[in-house]
Amino acid sequence: MSRYMVTSALPYANGPKHLGHLAGAYLPADIYVRYIRMSGNDVLFCSGTDEHGVPITIAAEKMGITPMEVVNKYHDIIAGDFKRFGIIFDNFSRTTRPEHIEFAQSVFLDLLEKEYILPKDMKQLYCPDCKRYLPDRYINGTCPKCGSEDARGDQCESCGTWTEAFELINPRCGICGATPETRVTRHWFLLLDRFQEWLEGWLGGQSDWKTNVLKYCHSWLSDGLRERAITRDISWGVPVPLEEAKGKVLYVWFEAVLGYISSTMEYFSKAGKDPDEWRKYWQDPETKLVQFIGKDNIVFHCIIEPSLLHGLGNFNLPWNVPANEYLNISGQKFSTSRGTGINMGDYLDHFDPDPMRYALVVNAPENRDSDFSWREYQTRNNELADVLGNFINRTLKFTLSKFEGRVPSADLDMTLLNRAGETAEEIAVLMESFRFKKAIGVAMELAREGNRYFDTAKPWKSLKTDPDQCAVTVATCLNLCVSLAVIFEPFIPFSAEKIRRMLGLDELKWSDAGTVLLESGLKLGEAEILFKKLEDGFEKVMDKSETPLVEENVEETPEVDFEEFMKIEFKVGRILSVEDIKKAKKLYKVEVDTGDRVRTVVAGMKPHYTKEELQGRLVAVVCNLKPAKLCGVMSHGMLMASDGESGVFLLEPAADSKPGDTIK
Numbered sequence: 001m002s003r004y005m006v007t008s009a010l011p012y013a014n015g016p017k018h019l020g021h022l023a024g025a026y027l028p029a030d031i032y033v034r035y036i037r038m039s040g041n042d043v044l045f046c047s048g049t050d051e052h053g054v055p056i057t058i059a060a061e062k063m064g065i066t067p068m069e070v071v072n073k074y075h076d077i078i079a080g081d082f083k084r085f086g087i088i089f090d091n092f093s094r095t096t097r098p099e100h101i102e103f104a105q106s107v108f109l110d111l112l113e114k115e116y117i118l119p120k121d122m123k124q125l126y127c128p129d130c131k132r133y134l135p136d137r138y139i140n141g142t143c144p145k146c147g148s149e150d151a152r153g154d155q156c157e158s159c160g161t162w163t164e165a166f167e168l169i170n171p172r173c174g175i176c177g178a179t180p181e182t183r184v185t186r187h188w189f190l191l192l193d194r195f196q197e198w199l200e201g202w203l204g205g206q207s208d209w210k211t212n213v214l215k216y217c218h219s220w221l222s223d224g225l226r227e228r229a230i231t232r233d234i235s236w237g238v239p240v241p242l243e244e245a246k247g248k249v250l251y252v253w254f255e256a257v258l259g260y261i262s263s264t265m266e267y268f269s270k271a272g273k274d275p276d277e278w279r280k281y282w283q284d285p286e287t288k289l290v291q292f293i294g295k296d297n298i299v300f301h302c303i304i305e306p307s308l309l310h311g312l313g314n315f316n317l318p319w320n321v322p323a324n325e326y327l328n329i330s331g332q333k334f335s336t337s338r339g340t341g342i343n344m345g346d347y348l349d350h351f352d353p354d355p356m357r358y359a360l361v362v363n364a365p366e367n368r369d370s371d372f373s374w375r376e377y378q379t380r381n382n383e384l385a386d387v388l389g390n391f392i393n394r395t396l397k398f399t400l401s402k403f404e405g406r407v408p409s410a411d412l413d414m415t416l417l418n419r420a421g422e423t424a425e426e427i428a429v430l431m432e433s434f435r436f437k438k439a440i441g442v443a444m445e446l447a448r449e450g451n452r453y454f455d456t457a458k459p460w461k462s463l464k465t466d467p468d469q470c471a472v473t474v475a476t477c478l479n480l481c482v483s484l485a486v487i488f489e490p491f492i493p494f495s496a497e498k499i500r501r502m503l504g505l506d507e508l509k510w511s512d513a514g515t516v517l518l519e520s521g522l523k524l525g526e527a528e529i530l531f532k533k534l535e536d537g538f539e540k541v542m543d544k545s546e547t548p549l550v551e552e553n554v555e556e557t558p559e560v561d562f563e564e565f566m567k568i569e570f571k572v573g574r575i576l577s578v579e580d581i582k583k584a585k586k587l588y589k590v591e592v593d594t595g596d597r598v599r600t601v602v603a604g605m606k607p608h609y610t611k612e613e614l615q616g617r618l619v620a621v622v623c624n625l626k627p628a629k630l631c632g633v634m635s636h637g638m639l640m641a642s643d644g645e646s647g648v649f650l651l652e653p654a655a656d657s658k659p660g661d662t663i664k
Contacts, residue, residue, distance in 0.1 A: 571663060
């Protein structure tokens with residue numbers, strides 16, 4: 001048994017959280033924790049609301065209330081929405097708790113004593129109209145790197161660059177728009193440059209981390225780390241525990257990342273356990289620390305937090321930080337502060353959580369940004385109904401109708417159940433490498449296989465011609481329902497619980513997949529409809545103006561005669577090997593089995609897929625293109641892909657297709 005400490009990024013308590021947050025840091029973490037726990041491991045899952053920082057004060061000023069009133073309101077909303085979506089934390093804390101403030105102050109003093117923190121006079125922007133020093137997030141301007149005019153004084157969201165307020169071109173006050181003036185004040189600085197060499201060595205050893213995470217980290221390191229001010233001239237935050245720093249607070253990016261540890265401390269304190277047991281999860285080297293975040297938090301969790309923990313000297317460092325990219329809506333980034341996107345609570349007021357959980361995993365921004373649409377959601381909801389829901393319902397209804405609701409006595413078809421066990425093992429490998437998108441596809445394929453088995457066996461016919469064989473079919477399908485309940489539980493826990501209830505089962509372990517758990521004669525529960533299909537226009541019940549289905553204006557394109565189109569030969573192919581092409585930044589040399597032959601295809605997939613992601617993949621191939629030489633390689637075909645705002649994605653034939661199958 002292994003031990004895991006799992007965290008999700010602390011959400012700002014400046015407003016309800018949206019589906020972009022859910023897809024980025026919380027749903028993946030919950031899926032992982034549920035799988036780890038079902039596998040018999042010890043895991044603790046902690047997070048909490050980040051209740052300090054400028055986004056809170058901005059929200060308070062807009063609402064005309066105090067910052068504490070803001071965080072009290074939104075902490076409860078955020079915690080409630082997470083619970084309704086099935087995101088179950090062992091502890092969901094708050095950074096305004098006295099215990100967190102005390103711990104953050106102790107870390108500051110520890111690092112100050114070790115001279116990782118030093119005071120220094122600095123220039124700071126001051127707004128003469130607002131009559132106050134401007135925190136980084138109160139300063140807007142043009143990014144010096146990408147030219148975006150909406151960069152903040154701490155970060156440019158357009159390109160992800162970690163900025164300094166004085167680096168911005170044409171800085172302006174984020175409140176009144178006035179041009180700020182420069183004044184001198186004293187602040188305390190974290191000497192990040194002292195961690196540069198150590199971070200380079202430590203990050204260089206993280207070969208199993210996502211490429212996007214390491215790329216972000218190395219870009220910051222290549223620019224050279226600099227000392228960063230960790231105190232601010234504002235009243236809302238953790239007070240700096242020094243007499244000479246009276247009136248100043250710790251900057252939120254310093255103290256917030258310590259909230260995971262204080263949340264763990266709170267868990268053991270509230271549970272009435274040994275208050276020092278938190279150390280087992282944060283200081284025992286046998287514990288694996290896994291931190292789920294969005295890509296905008298990479299610098300804080302892969303540069304700042306490891307530096308703090310390393311400076312303290314007795315804490316575990318992250319074992320993995322599987323950061324996701326952004327989930328967009330109609331090509332725009334979800335944003336609480338900008339009011340764009342779909343809030344979790346708004347969605348849950350109208351629809352069930354599991355279909356959205358499924359849709360977000362299938363379209364997860366694991367390696368590139370993805371785009372949400374109600375049409376895609378409808379497709380995924382109906383896929384659940386047509387495949388998984390259909391198999392469970394037809395199996396249970398047939399049993400209730402023809403076998404008085406009891407598991408028939410029969411020797412089972414272990415071929416199908418063995419396949420279920422193999423599927424669970426395949427999913428386990430994918431889960432442990434944080435490839436949830438691929439994992440849920442494998443799970444759904446097993447449900448499809450169950451439907452094919454039911455259709456082929458035709459129990460409604462064998463009931464009359466061969467009752468014993470009918471019993472074999474039904475008993476086998478019922479036990480496959482158990483396996484499906486197991487492998488789908490991390491993804492759609494509410495539906496998995498319904499399946500267990502229909503089968504008369506309590507909690508299941510991951511190792512139960514592929515086994516025979518239903519005894520002959522067991523009385524089953526009543527069959528329930530797991531998923532309701534959605535008709536066009538279903539989303540209109542959402543009464544928020546920012547959540548409609550956006551239809552794009554489609555430009556007319558030249559028409560092609562049917563006879564001309566039919567000359568194109570589309571086939572299913574399987575990628576056998578992928579090689580780089582010398583000096584080609586976007587092209588791969590791909591060997592594809594198309595049934596009749598193995599053909600070489602030059603494909604511009606390098607910006608979108610790694611070689612490992614392409615290896616063994618089923619693809620759609622145009623086979624009768626005139627051969628063309630690209631970068632010195634003769635290409636004998638083309639791989640078909642979609643290309644839109646959400647990215648470039650290879651068209652993927654059904655999993656049971658074979659190389660050479662014709663695509664019509």
